[in-house]
Amino acid sequence: MRPHGSPEVLEARRWIAARLLAQGNTLTEVAAAVGASTSSVKRWSDALVRGGMAALASKTHSGPAPRLTPAERKRLQNALKAGAQRWGFPTPEWTCQRVKMLIERLFGVDYHADYVGTLLHQLGWSAQKPEHRARERDEAAIERWRRVEWPRLKKEDRTSS
Secondary structure, rough: OOOOOOOHHHHHHHHHHHHHHEEEEEEEHHHHHHOHHHHHHHHHHHHHHHHHHHOOOOOOOOOOOOOOHHHHHHHHHHHHHOOOOOHOOOOOOOHHHHHHHHHHHOOOOOOOHHHHHHHHHHHHOOOOOOOOOOOOOOOHHHHHHHHHHHHHHHHHHHHHH
């Protein structure tokens, strides 16, 4: 499993391990010092022998290039903050399908609706469900019931006797 940390942080950890190995520390000592397994330190040591310090450098991301630039993502954020009704939708909620349509309209990029949820999560948005309440709901009566009736009906605490 990949350890936590940015590629730069993990690369720095490997370089520290390389320095410690060069000073003559054992694999076990280096592993304990940098918080890695002995097998990882051994792999780094072998890589050092084969390719030098360059072999410990971080690898570039192998996935496809993002289809929205950072500037476009920022523009999308602002468009989402403006609200769904601002973009002609009948209700204020954003759905993945609506965001997909907005992205197509603004940037000409066609994402799958399932990926739009991932994109929104990356932008700091989370799924929310609207709270459905009856129109007839009387908040004052509910609060009065909680304050007066509920304590009267509730069983007494019998552990204190």
